[in-house]
Amino acid sequence: MIYAAPVTEVTIFGLSSGAVFALLALGLVLIYRTTGVLNFAHWAIGLMAVVTYAMMTAIGVPPQLAALLGLAMGVASGVLAYRLVFKRVGRGRQVIVILIAIGLAQFYSSVAQFALGFEQFTRLEPWLPTGDVDVGGVAIRASEIATAVSAIGIAFGFLVWFKLSRTGRALRAVAQNREAAMLAGIDDVKYSSIAWGIGSALAALALLLVLPHSAGTQGGIITTFDLTPFGTLLIPAFGAALVGGLVHLPMALVGGFVFGLARELLILAPKPWSDLRASVAAILILFLLLLRTERFFATRQELEALE
Amino acid sequence: MSLLRTRDVSIHFGGIAALNEVDIEVEQGEIVGLLGPNGAGKTTLFNVLSGFLKPAWGRILFQGDEISHLLPYERVAAGIGRTFQHVTLFRNLTVYENLLVAQHRHLSSGSFAAMLRLPGWRRDERDAKDRVEEILDVVNLRPWAEAHPTELSYGTTRFLELASVLSLQPKILLLDEPASGIQQKEVEALGPLLKKVRDERGCSILLIEHDMSLLLNASERIYALDFGKIIAEGTPNEVVSNDLVLESYLGRTRRATA
Amino acid sequence: MNVDVAIETKGDSPQITETFDTPPATRARGRRPTRSQLLGLASLAIISLVPVPFGDFGYFIGQYATIYAILGLSVVVVTGYAGLISLMPYSFAGIGAMATGAAMASWGWPFWLALPFAAAATVPFALFVGITSVRLKGLYLAIATLTISNALGETFFTWAPVTGGDSGHLVGRPVVGPIDFGSDLAFYLLCLGAVFVLLFMVEGLRTSRMGRAMLAVRDNELEAQALGINVAKTKLVAFVLSGMIAGLGGAFLAQLLISVTPNAFQSPFAEATSLLLVTLVAIGGMDRAIGAFVGAIALVVQQQVFNGFEFFFAFVGIYAAVVLIAFLLFRPGGLVQVGKILAALVRTRPALGISIIAIILVTNIGGAWLILSLS
Numbered sequence: 001m002i003y004a005a006p007v008t009e010v011t012i013f014g015l016s017s018g019a020v021f022a023l024l025a026l027g028l029v030l031i032y033r034t035t036g037v038l039n040f041a042h043w044a045i046g047l048m049a050v051v052t053y054a055m056m057t058a059i060g061v062p063p064q065l066a067a068l069l070g071l072a073m074g075v076a077s078g079v080l081a082y083r084l085v086f087k088r089v090g091r092g093r094q095v096i097v098i099l100i101a102i103g104l105a106q107f108y109s110s111v112a113q114f115a116l117g118f119e120q121f122t123r124l125e126p127w128l129p130t131g132d133v134d135v136g137g138v139a140i141r142a143s144e145i146a147t148a149v150s151a152i153g154i155a156f157g158f159l160v161w162f163k164l165s166r167t168g169r170a171l172r173a174v175a176q177n178r179e180a181a182m183l184a185g186i187d188d189v190k191y192s193s194i195a196w197g198i199g200s201a202l203a204a205l206a207l208l209l210v211l212p213h214s215a216g217t218q219g220g221i222i223t224t225f226d227l228t229p230f231g232t233l234l235i236p237a238f239g240a241a242l243v244g245g246l247v248h249l250p251m252a253l254v255g256g257f258v259f260g261l262a263r264e265l266l267i268l269a270p271k272p273w274s275d276l277r278a279s280v281a282a283i284l285i286l287f288l289l290l291l292r293t294e295r296f297f298a299t300r301q302e303l304e305a306l307e
Numbered sequence: 308m309s310l311l312r313t314r315d316v317s318i319h320f321g322g323i324a325a326l327n328e329v330d331i332e333v334e335q336g337e338i339v340g341l342l343g344p345n346g347a348g349k350t351t352l353f354n355v356l357s358g359f360l361k362p363a364w365g366r367i368l369f370q371g372d373e374i375s376h377l378l379p380y381e382r383v384a385a386g387i388g389r390t391f392q393h394v395t396l397f398r399n400l401t402v403y404e405n406l407l408v409a410q411h412r413h414l415s416s417g418s419f420a421a422m423l424r425l426p427g428w429r430r431d432e433r434d435a436k437d438r439v440e441e442i443l444d445v446v447n448l449r450p451w452a453e454a455h456p457t458e459l460s461y462g463t464t465r466f467l468e469l470a471s472v473l474s475l476q477p478k479i480l481l482l483d484e485p486a487s488g489i490q491q492k493e494v495e496a497l498g499p500l501l502k503k504v505r506d507e508r509g510c511s512i513l514l515i516e517h518d519m520s521l522l523l524n525a526s527e528r529i530y531a532l533d534f535g536k537i538i539a540e541g542t543p544n545e546v547v548s549n550d551l552v553l554e555s556y557l558g559r560t561r562r563a564t565a
Numbered sequence: 566m567n568v569d570v571a572i573e574t575k576g577d578s579p580q581i582t583e584t585f586d587t588p589p590a591t592r593a594r595g596r597r598p599t600r601s602q603l604l605g606l607a608s609l610a611i612i613s614l615v616p617v618p619f620g621d622f623g624y625f626i627g628q629y630a631t632i633y634a635i636l637g638l639s640v641v642v643v644t645g646y647a648g649l650i651s652l653m654p655y656s657f658a659g660i661g662a663m664a665t666g667a668a669m670a671s672w673g674w675p676f677w678l679a680l681p682f683a684a685a686a687t688v689p690f691a692l693f694v695g696i697t698s699v700r701l702k703g704l705y706l707a708i709a710t711l712t713i714s715n716a717l718g719e720t721f722f723t724w725a726p727v728t729g730g731d732s733g734h735l736v737g738r739p740v741v742g743p744i745d746f747g748s749d750l751a752f753y754l755l756c757l758g759a760v761f762v763l764l765f766m767v768e769g770l771r772t773s774r775m776g777r778a779m780l781a782v783r784d785n786e787l788e789a790q791a792l793g794i795n796v797a798k799t800k801l802v803a804f805v806l807s808g809m810i811a812g813l814g815g816a817f818l819a820q821l822l823i824s825v826t827p828n829a830f831q832s833p834f835a836e837a838t839s840l841l842l843v844t845l846v847a848i849g850g851m852d853r854a855i856g857a858f859v860g861a862i863a864l865v866v867q868q869q870v871f872n873g874f875e876f877f878f879a880f881v882g883i884y885a886a887v888v889l890i891a892f893l894l895f896r897p898g899g900l901v902q903v904g905k906i907l908a909a910l911v912r913t914r915p916a917l918g919i920s921i922i923a924i925i926l927v928t929n930i931g932g933a934w935l936i937l938s939l940s
Contacts, residue, residue: 038704088894094703095650096893099847102840103889110882228833231715238708282716289701289709357791383793391791397784408781412793414774418802421773422766428773435774475793 008138010264016144018260019151020206024233025240025252026155027202030162033175033247034195037086040101042203043234044108045081049074049204050211050222051112054124063127063212071204077108078200079193086196087189109227116222124212124220143213151209155253158202162249171195207233231281236260239285245294259284308371310335310511311387311479316355316365317535325351326362327535331513333479338505338512340526340543344555348535349515350392353481356513357389358382370478384412388477392484392515394464396456402467403452406442409474410435438474446470462489473504479511480504486518498524523547531555605855612862613757624749628821630865631756635814637846637857638760638767643807644843645851646776648783649698649800650707653714655839657808659830660687661815663727666734666825676739676820683816684809690717691808695801714839718831733826736819746820756817760858763810767854770806779803780852844889850901859900 024042031039039045053070057063081104089097116122129142162168173181174191182188210233212220236259243255259281266277276283311333318326326348333339343349354360356367358379367375369385377385397405414435420428443449446466456464465485472480482501486494498521501512516522522529522543529546531539533555539546546552616623636658643651661683668679694713698706722728738747739755746752770776778799781789790796819825828834841864849860867885896902911918 038707040707085890085894093648095644095648096897098650098704098707099844100890100893103844103886103893106840106844106882107886107890110886114883228837230711230836231719231832235712235715238712242708278719279716282712282719285712286697286709289705290697292700359787359790378795379790380793380795383791389791391787395785395788395791397781397788399784400780404777404780408777408789408794409792411774411778411781416774418770418773418775418806421770421775424769428769431774432772471792 006268009140010267011261012140012144012148014261014264015257016148016151016260017210017264018257019148019155020210020256021233021236021240021259022155022253022256023151023202023206023209024237025244025256026158026249027199027206028237028241029244029246029249029252030171030195030202031199032241034171035082035086035192037089037097037101038246039199040098040234041081041105041108042199042237043207043229044105044112045074045077045200046203046207047112047227048077048108050124050207051115053127053208053212054122054222055115057125063125066125067127067208067212070208071201074204074208075197075201078196078203081200082193082196083189087192113227122222124222126212126220128209128213130213141213147209147213151206154202154205155256158198159249159253167191167194235285236263236281239281239288242285242288242293245297247294248297251297309333309368310337310370311356311513312368313352313356314366314368316352316362316367318351318355318360318362324535326355328365329532329535329537331530331537333511333513336505336509336511337528338501338514338526340522340529341513341515341532342517342522342529342546342552343532346534347532347555349532350483351535352532353389353483353515356382356481357387383475383477386476386478387481388472388475388479389481390468390472390483390485392487394456394461394468396464396467396471398456401453401455402448402459403439403443405456405467405471406439406474407435409471410438412475413438442470442474446473462493465489465493473508476508477510479513481513483515484517485514486516486521494518494521497521501525519547609761609858616753621749624753626865626869627753628749628756628817630861631753631760632814632817632821633842633845633864634760634858634861635756635763635817636811636842637849637861638763638854639807639811639814640843640846641767641851641854641857642770642779642810643803645846645853645856646771646783647779647800647803649803650703651694651698651710651804651807652707652836652843653694653710653717653839654807654811654842655835656714656717656830657687657690657811658815658818659717659722659835660690660808661812662819662822662825662830663722663734663815663827664812665816665819666729666736667727669736669819670729670734675741677741680813680816683819684812687808687812687815688805691805692801694808695804698800698804699797711836714835715832718835722827722830722835728827729825733824734819735824737823738820752820756821759813759817763813764854764858767810767857771854775799775802844885846899848885848889848892848899850899850904852898853901856899856901859904863900 024046028039028042031037031042049070051070052073053063053066056066056069061069085100085104086097089100126143128146131142132139133142133145134140162171170181170186170191171194173184173186174188174195181191210220211222214220237256239259240255241252243258244251262280262284263277266274266280268274309332311331313329313331316326316329317324329348329352331339331341331352341349341352351360355362358374358377358381362375365375366373369382369387372385374382374385397408400408414431416425416428416431419425420431443452446469448463448467448470451459451463451467456467459467465488469482469485485501486497489497501514502525504510505512512525514522514526526543528541529539529543530537531546531549531552533551538551538555539549541549613627616627619626636654639654639657640651643649643654664683664686665679668674668682669676674682694710697709701709728734738745738752740746744751746755771780778789778794779802781792781794782796782799786796789799822829829838845860845864846857847860848863849858850856864885892899896906898905907918907922910921
């Protein structure tokens with residue numbers, strides 16, 4: 001068994017991080033479409049799930065159960081954020097909404113810091129298998145594969161559910177035209193809560209897949225850096241969502257992989273190009289922003305409804 | 308040479324011609340009306356004239372010069388002022404501050420002059436305030452000077468809007484339904500007010516209106532628009548009794564003629 | 566008296582507002598009376614004296630607060646006045662800090678030359694961001710600035726000529742003519758002078774052609790255009806002024822830190838501090854220059870009071886976040902708005918107003934003293 005032939009390893013890394021970005025992006029887009037809030041606190045809500053997971057495993061709860069509890073906490077944090085805060089905002093001004101989201105991010109991030117104590121880093125137990133697996137003669141960590149596979153599965157499952165289910169249809173109605181949906185008897189608050197709940201669940205899953213497995217068989221660590229993962233998680237997630245103009249779910253999924261693979265595959269590139277790794281997300285995002293991708297995916301009416 | 312002239316102005320939205328080879332003309336000192344049912348393209352024409360929309364083809368001539376390439380703020384500088392169908396004032400600013408903003412084009416001091424409180428800034432502020440004080444009295448808005456637009460009655464905000472656009476000292480005023488949403492007695496006062504504005508300031512007026520009494524009283528000439536095309540033109544009486552015009556209004560509810 | 570009943574749609578819920586034909590009788594007319602201006606100046610003077618009894622430590626905190634106030638002023642101009650969401654003020658400060666570091670440490674420039682250089686260094690970046698702001702609306706601009714901040718941390722702030730290598734620049738306190746600002750008191754006075762000058766300038770900008778243009782663009786871009794305002798130029802000017810102010814703040818920051826390392830301006834510190842700056846100005850009162858000052862003081866006081874107690878440190882984050890959200894939901898004008906309301910209350914119902922102010926002061930000072938004595 002060879003340890004790490006670059007192409008395979010890098011591709012799998014790209015796919016697994018891409019899948020994580022995709023999950024985050026899907027959550028962002030769902031929340032934005034349905035309630036008009038660009039959730040700058042998305043990652044912080046996911047963090048609540050991981051912190052719950054850490055605390056549960058610390059007191060002896062089996063990792064898989066702890067992960068489930070963490071997921072529940074993530075959902076709760078998201079729904080609470082909507083019901084206590086965002087519901088009251090109305091489609092006022094975007095500055096205020098963004099500032100509130102930033103405040104909320106600060107809130108959850110501080111709660112996380114508080115709950116974890118002030119260690120330089122906190123050890124996390126893995127809940128996915130972490131042994132090495134032989135993939136065509138190359139050793140790949142099982143958790144990477146599990147992350148990639150489950151994230152892709154969850155993402156697709158979500159898209160299918162959203163397209164076909166009654167709830168999905170109701171969510172789309174609320175997204176398109178809040179007043180009309182209300183007149184049609186659809187409970188706007190209930191479905192907005194559902195959107196936040198599911199969106200936050202996706203964020204929670206994303207972080208639960210990544211953080212407890214970042215150190216291989218050792219499990220994972222949360223350092224103080226992870227409490228503010230702007231470059232590592234938030235920005236690529238925004239970028240992925242932008243591929244779909246912040247409103248198109250399947251494109252957000254694609255976007256996730258674009259960002260994940262772009263960053264990893266650049267390792268294989270010749271020297272001057274590979275230095276772009278750190279800023280490739282930024283370049284892509286600026287390009288997408290200037291392209292104004294939202295034009296391709298939403299009618300003008302929908303865009304105005306979001307303001 | 309007419310003050311404002313359009314030639315073959317056309318614009319399409321998704322395959323539908325919102326404006327179809329529109330030719331209109333406004334002379335110096337004229338008050339011209341523009342009527343037509345909803346969706347006829349009247350506001351679209353205003354958007355094109357004021358620079359908010361680019362026509363697919365056609366020319367817009369102002370005082371003989373082609374202005375199609377000018378941005379909205381440049382057209383204001385040239386002398387075109389417009390109001391919007393729905394009141395668009397600055398809600399976070401007081402009435403006084405709203406009118407100060409409207410003085411923008413008459414001032415010239417920059418941000419450094421302001422931050423360093425240079426004499427140029429001082430002079431500008433004094434001039435601006437003098438002019439606003441004058442306008443407040445002319446339009447009778449002084450009691451409301453420190454109020455915010457959200458605290459005013461709808462009719463008063465319309466007056467504020469008029470005061471703002473008059474502050475620009477335009478050569479032509481594009482008024483989009485100035486009478487909509489205000490009380491009957493205020494509508495009746497509007498006709499003479501517009502004429503007074505024209506007489507005292509020498510500015511022409513192009514007026515979109517659904518209120519027939521106002522339109523007939525104030526305008527010297529009227530264009531009728533339907534489906535993006537000019538279907539009639541002439542004196543108010545001629546246009547109002549024109550068959551095509553009457554047909555375009557059939558079946559649609561309008562305010563009764565006076 | 567006639568009463569108009571108008572139905573307006575604010576946001577997405579229709580509201581019925583009653584408005585009156587006759588003007589509200591209680592409204593104060595004319596511009597701000599000079600008495601409250603004098604009161605404001607007096608308060609500023611008193612606040613400036615607070616660090617004195619704490620000696621050098623007090624001066625250090627004072628320097629910190631004034632520098633953060635300067636950075637806050639840059640947020641006031643671009644977000645408070647012009648309504649443009651920029652999440653990268655600290656990156657601009659970093660550009661100024663690095664420029665100062667390079668100028669003073671590597672090229673031996675005196676402080677009074679490094680200062681304008683720091684401001685000038687931010688201009689090309691501000692122009693770039695400003696140009697993108699013309700095309701990008703609200704939240705897209707927020708994403709863009711966050712991304713640019715992150716990218717700068719990975720690129721610009723890792724280049725040796727800029728950062729002076731990993732160890733950064735070693736900057737000495739300025740010596741201007743015969744005055745040596747090496748002592749904490751002297752440097753504090755310098756920072757105080759700087760923030761007062763900038764406060765004066767930024768407040769002056771508000772009542773000017775350009776300042777009003779920014780406020781107009783923030784409120785209603787369409788109407789601003791219809792009134793002859795060049796919106797693109799206004800946004801550019803807002804960003805350039807904001808960048809320059811932050812650059813100046815960065816110059817002072819370099820002096821404060823003495824050792825300027827690139828770490829502070831890389832991810833995640835750059836973004837986190839930028840967000841902190843934006844939130845502190847939001848709490849203070851975003852659209853008034855004094856709001857930056859108030860916010861900075863609130864932040865620094867909180868940090869110091871809770872500093873000894875680690876347990877409380879995360880608590881500060883939670884508490885600050887809750888306060889911010891409460892303000893944004895109920896009093897978006899921040900502490901300045903609250904201050905105005907209290908001032909009006911004191912005018913109309915003095916007994917109630919003064920007792921409320923007294924209660925607020927007592928609980929805050931009492932609580933702070935309690936926590937300080939416990940730690």
